[in-house]
Amino acid sequence: MATSSAGGAHADDTRLRDDIRLLGRVLGDTVRDQEGVPVFDLVETIRQTSVRFHRDDDEPARRELEDILDSMSMDDTLRVVRAFSYFSHLANIAEDQQNIRQLRAQSTGPHDGAGMASQHGMLAAAISRARDAQISTDDLRSFFNGALVSPVLTAHPTEVRRKSTIDREMEIARLLDRRERMQLTMDEFAASEEQLRRAVLTLWQTNLLRRTKLGVLDEVANGLSFYDYTFLSEVPRIHSRLEDELASPAGDSAPLASFLRMGSWIGGDRDGNPFVTADVMRGTLHMQCRRALNFYLEELNELGAELSIAANLADVSVELRALAESSPDPSPHRAGEPYRLAVSRIYARLAATARKLKVEVRRAPVAEAAPYADVTEFQRDLDILHRSLIANQSGVIARGRLRWLRRAADCFGFHLASLDMRQNSAVHERTIDELFEKAAPGTHYAKLTEDARIALLTTEITTARPLISPFINYSEETLSELAIFRAAAEAHTVFGERAICQCIISMTRGVSDLLEVALLLKEVGLVDPAGTSRLNIVPLFETIDDLRHCAQIMDRLLALPDYRRLVASRGNIQEVMLGYSDSNKDGGFVTSGWELYKAEIELVEVFERHGVRLRLFHGRGGSVGRGGGPSYDAILAQPGGAVDGQIRITEQGETIFSKYANPDLGRNNLEVLAAATLDASLLQPRHSAPRAEYLAAMEEFSSFAYAAYRGLVYETEGFVDYFWGSTVIAEIATLNIGSRPASRSTTRKIEDLRAIPWVFSWAQCRLMLPGWYGFGSAVEAFIAKHPDKGMGFLRELYREWPFFRMLLSNMDMVLAKSSIAIASRYAALVHDETLRQTIFARIRHEWQTSITALLEIMGHERLLQGNPQLERSIRNRFPYLDPLNHVQVELLRAHRERGSDEQVLRGIHLTINGISAGLRNSG
Incomplete structure (x- = not known):
C-alpha cells in the first residue's frame, strides 16, 4: 500500500513520510502475497480513490468509492477492512517514531546553563524556569521531597487490540528504531528489511480481535506489561537525573524522596464490575509483587556480574565486609570478591522473600537464607553496598545499576503499584x-x-x-x-x-x-x-x-x-x-469543564x-469527551492553588499504550506530568484566579451550553432511540475489550450508560459529539445577550485565560477529527425518518455553528491551524478512515436487518478496531 503525499509538509516530516511509505509498501506486498493480486489491486483502487476525493474534493471520486465498497463480497470486505486497519496501526508506529526522533533532537540540541537540554514541558526546562524565577535549589529540593505525581493506570476498556497484536507492533517499532539509531551495513540493512517484512507478515496473520472476553486478571497482566516497557527502568532514571540536577555546588546529590509513584485501579476497581472480588484483588497484588521481585532479582544477578571488585585491590567498609561474610555463597571463585558475596547474600534473602510470598523465582539462589521482613530491610542492604563504594572512591560505580535498583526499591517496594x-x-x-x-x-x-x-x-x-x-x-x-x-x-x-x-x-x-x-x-x-x-x-x-x-x-x-x-x-x-x-455525559463538554x-x-x-x-x-479519560487532551496544558490550566505539589491522574484505555509502551515516550510523558506539577505549584501565583468578569461570563456561557446539551440528549423525545440506532453502541457491547459491563443496568437510558462506550460510540461515527456539542449555541446566545461585548470579549477570554484557551484547543482537535458527511451515513441507520431528520438537522447545525464560532474566537481560518503537525496527521488519515466508516455503516445495516451473522459481526468489530486506531484517543 502506498500513501498519500503530505502536501505542504515541513522538511522535518521527510523521515516520517519515508517510514510510512516503507511500512505501507511492506504491508502492500504482504497483502499481495497472502491474499492475491486481485485483493491487492482492490485495496489500492480504494486507497487511491479515497485519496483523490480528499485531496481534490472530487465528487465523482466519492461516488466511485462508494460504488466499489458497496459491490464487494463479504470475504473481500473483511480483507479490505483488515488492510486499512493495519495501515492505521502502522501509521501510528511511524508517528510515535517521529515523536521519539523529535525528543532526541531536542535533548541533543542547545543546553541550558545547568547542562540539561531545554525543552518545553520537560522537567529540566521547568527547573530552569524555576531558577530564572529566583527559586533556590534548596527550595526545589524541598518541593520535590514533599511532592507526589502519580499516574494511575485503569482498565477502562477503549484499547481494542489484543496483547499479541501489540507485541508485534512493538517489534516493528523496535526495528524502525534500530534502523534510525544504527549505521547499518548493506547486509545489515537488507536483513533489517527482511525482519520488518517478517514482523508485518506475522502481524497480518495474527487475529486482530480477541476470541474471548478478558477477565480481570487478564487486564492486570496487560497493565503490568508497561512496567517492563517503561516504568521499572525510567522512573528510577528520572529521579536520578533530578538528584544530579539539584545537587549541591560540591556535587553531592543527596537522595530525594521518590515523588513519582505509580497507582492502579486494575483489580481493585469494583464499581459496576462484579468480577472484581476479594480473591481477584489478592491475585492482582500477588501478580504485582511477582513482577517487582523478579525485576529486583534479575537486576541483582546483573549487579553481581558487574561488581567483580577484588578485596586486595579496593577497600571495603566494615558493614560491607560483615554482609559479605554472612553470605551463603560457597564458591571459592568469589572468596576474594566481597561485593559479589554481599550481592549473593541479598539475592538469597530476596529469593526467600519471594518464596514466602508464593512468588516463583526464575533463577534459584546459591543457598538458603532468611527472608526479608519488609522492603526496608532489603533497602538497608543495598544502602550498605552504596556507602561502601562511596567511601572508597568508587562513586561512579555506585551511580550505575546499583543506584537505579535502590531507587526502584524505594519507588515500587514489594507491591509495585498502589492499588x-x-x-x-x-x-x-x-x-x-x-x-x-x-x-x-x-x-x-x-x-x-x-x-x-x-x-x-x-x-x-x-x-x-x-x-x-x-x-x-x-x-x-x-x-x-x-x-x-x-x-x-x-x-x-x-x-x-x-x-x-x-x-x-x-x-x-x-x-x-x-x-x-x-x-x-x-x-x-x-x-x-x-x-x-x-x-x-x-x-x-x-x-x-x-x-x-x-x-x-x-x-x-x-x-x-x-x-x-x-x-x-x-x-x-x-x-x-x-x-x-460522567460530568461530561451529564452536562456536556463546556459545562463539565x-x-x-x-x-x-x-x-x-x-x-x-x-x-x-x-x-x-x-479522573481524566483519553478522549477530550472524557477529560483528555494534552496533560501539560491541562495541569497548568488549573486554578491557582489546585496543584499544591501533589497530583494523581488516571491513564486510561489506548492512551496507556500510546504514552508508555515506548521507554523514550514514556519517560517524556512522566516528565511532562512532573514538570507541569512544578510549574503549576511554584511558578503560578497562589491566587491566580481570573478576573471576576471572566468568571461571571463563563458561568453564563456554561448555562447556555448546558441548556443546549441537555435539551438534545435528555429532553428530546426519541434521542435514546436515535443514539442506539445511529451508533455502534449495541455492537460495542459484544466486543471483547474489557471485563466491565457497558452499562450499570440493563436499560437503554443514557443515564445508566457508562461514559466510555458513550464517548467511544460517538467517535466511531465521527461525530465526537461529547467533545463539542453546545458550544456553538452558547456563543450565539452569549453574543445575543451581550452585543456590546460580543465576539471581542470571547477573543479576550481565549487570549488571556488558560482555562478557556485549553477548552477551545481541545475542541479544535475533536472537531478536526469529525466528519458531518460520514456522520450523516450513520444517521441513515435510524429507521424513523422524522426522528432521524429532526435530530440530525439539529446536530449538523450545532456542528457548523460550533466550528464557525471556534475559528472566529481563535482567529483561525481552518481547524488545527495552530497545530500543523497534528493537522497533517489527521488529514492524511482520512483517506484510510473513510472507507472503514463506509463499510461499517453497511455492515451495521446488514447485521441489524439479518440478525446474527458471525461474519458480519466480525467485520463490524474489525472496523471498530481500525477506526479506533485511526483516531487514536477515541474513548
Whole structure:
C-alpha cells in the first residue's frame, strides 16, 4: 500500500513520510502475497480513490468509492477492512517514531546553563524556569521531597487490540528504531528489511480481535506489561537525573524522596464490575509483587556480574565486609570478591522473600537464607553496598545499576503499584444498612436523614466494639464487600501499607458516604477508634450536581472532629477525586469543564480554611469527551492553588499504550506530568484566579451550553432511540475489550450508560459529539445577550485565560477529527425518518455553528491551524478512515436487518478496531 503525499509538509516530516511509505509498501506486498493480486489491486483502487476525493474534493471520486465498497463480497470486505486497519496501526508506529526522533533532537540540541537540554514541558526546562524565577535549589529540593505525581493506570476498556497484536507492533517499532539509531551495513540493512517484512507478515496473520472476553486478571497482566516497557527502568532514571540536577555546588546529590509513584485501579476497581472480588484483588497484588521481585532479582544477578571488585585491590567498609561474610555463597571463585558475596547474600534473602510470598523465582539462589521482613530491610542492604563504594572512591560505580535498583526499591517496594479500591456509594450504603439492621433491628439506617446518619456513624466509628458478628448470616453483597476490606487489611500485613492506600467512593453525595467507608475500615482494623487511619478515604464527585456541592460536603466533613483526626493521621492531606467522564455525559463538554474548574476553586478555599492540604485526583479519560487532551496544558490550566505539589491522574484505555509502551515516550510523558506539577505549584501565583468578569461570563456561557446539551440528549423525545440506532453502541457491547459491563443496568437510558462506550460510540461515527456539542449555541446566545461585548470579549477570554484557551484547543482537535458527511451515513441507520431528520438537522447545525464560532474566537481560518503537525496527521488519515466508516455503516445495516451473522459481526468489530486506531484517543 502506498500513501498519500503530505502536501505542504515541513522538511522535518521527510523521515516520517519515508517510514510510512516503507511500512505501507511492506504491508502492500504482504497483502499481495497472502491474499492475491486481485485483493491487492482492490485495496489500492480504494486507497487511491479515497485519496483523490480528499485531496481534490472530487465528487465523482466519492461516488466511485462508494460504488466499489458497496459491490464487494463479504470475504473481500473483511480483507479490505483488515488492510486499512493495519495501515492505521502502522501509521501510528511511524508517528510515535517521529515523536521519539523529535525528543532526541531536542535533548541533543542547545543546553541550558545547568547542562540539561531545554525543552518545553520537560522537567529540566521547568527547573530552569524555576531558577530564572529566583527559586533556590534548596527550595526545589524541598518541593520535590514533599511532592507526589502519580499516574494511575485503569482498565477502562477503549484499547481494542489484543496483547499479541501489540507485541508485534512493538517489534516493528523496535526495528524502525534500530534502523534510525544504527549505521547499518548493506547486509545489515537488507536483513533489517527482511525482519520488518517478517514482523508485518506475522502481524497480518495474527487475529486482530480477541476470541474471548478478558477477565480481570487478564487486564492486570496487560497493565503490568508497561512496567517492563517503561516504568521499572525510567522512573528510577528520572529521579536520578533530578538528584544530579539539584545537587549541591560540591556535587553531592543527596537522595530525594521518590515523588513519582505509580497507582492502579486494575483489580481493585469494583464499581459496576462484579468480577472484581476479594480473591481477584489478592491475585492482582500477588501478580504485582511477582513482577517487582523478579525485576529486583534479575537486576541483582546483573549487579553481581558487574561488581567483580577484588578485596586486595579496593577497600571495603566494615558493614560491607560483615554482609559479605554472612553470605551463603560457597564458591571459592568469589572468596576474594566481597561485593559479589554481599550481592549473593541479598539475592538469597530476596529469593526467600519471594518464596514466602508464593512468588516463583526464575533463577534459584546459591543457598538458603532468611527472608526479608519488609522492603526496608532489603533497602538497608543495598544502602550498605552504596556507602561502601562511596567511601572508597568508587562513586561512579555506585551511580550505575546499583543506584537505579535502590531507587526502584524505594519507588515500587514489594507491591509495585498502589492499588486503589473503588466502589459505588450505593453499595456501601446497602452494606451499612444491613450491618446496623442485623445488629439492632429497627435501626433502618437507609431511611435516616443525613444528620442522623452522621451522628450514628461517628458514634460507631469511635466505638471499639465491633459491629460485625461471625454468628450472623449476611447477604451475598455484604459478605463480598466485607471480604474486600479484609483482603485490604491482609495486603497491608503481607505487602506493606503502600500496597493499598486509597479507598475511593464513586457517586459521593454526602458526608455520610465517607463515614460509611470509615466504619467499614474500622471493622477490619484499618481505622482505629482512637482516630488513626491506614488508608486515605477519597470521595469521587462525578455528576454536575455533585461537583456543585462538593465543596459544601467537604467543608462539613472537615468540621467533624472525629473525621478530622483521621485526616491528621494521614499527614493532614485529604484527597478528592473529580470525575471528568460522567460530568461530561451529564452536562456536556463546556459545562463539565467549567464545573470542574469552579469546584477546584471552592475546594482550595475550603481546605485552606480548615488548614488541610488538598490533593486532587483527576479522573481524566483519553478522549477530550472524557477529560483528555494534552496533560501539560491541562495541569497548568488549573486554578491557582489546585496543584499544591501533589497530583494523581488516571491513564486510561489506548492512551496507556500510546504514552508508555515506548521507554523514550514514556519517560517524556512522566516528565511532562512532573514538570507541569512544578510549574503549576511554584511558578503560578497562589491566587491566580481570573478576573471576576471572566468568571461571571463563563458561568453564563456554561448555562447556555448546558441548556443546549441537555435539551438534545435528555429532553428530546426519541434521542435514546436515535443514539442506539445511529451508533455502534449495541455492537460495542459484544466486543471483547474489557471485563466491565457497558452499562450499570440493563436499560437503554443514557443515564445508566457508562461514559466510555458513550464517548467511544460517538467517535466511531465521527461525530465526537461529547467533545463539542453546545458550544456553538452558547456563543450565539452569549453574543445575543451581550452585543456590546460580543465576539471581542470571547477573543479576550481565549487570549488571556488558560482555562478557556485549553477548552477551545481541545475542541479544535475533536472537531478536526469529525466528519458531518460520514456522520450523516450513520444517521441513515435510524429507521424513523422524522426522528432521524429532526435530530440530525439539529446536530449538523450545532456542528457548523460550533466550528464557525471556534475559528472566529481563535482567529483561525481552518481547524488545527495552530497545530500543523497534528493537522497533517489527521488529514492524511482520512483517506484510510473513510472507507472503514463506509463499510461499517453497511455492515451495521446488514447485521441489524439479518440478525446474527458471525461474519458480519466480525467485520463490524474489525472496523471498530481500525477506526479506533485511526483516531487514536477515541474513548
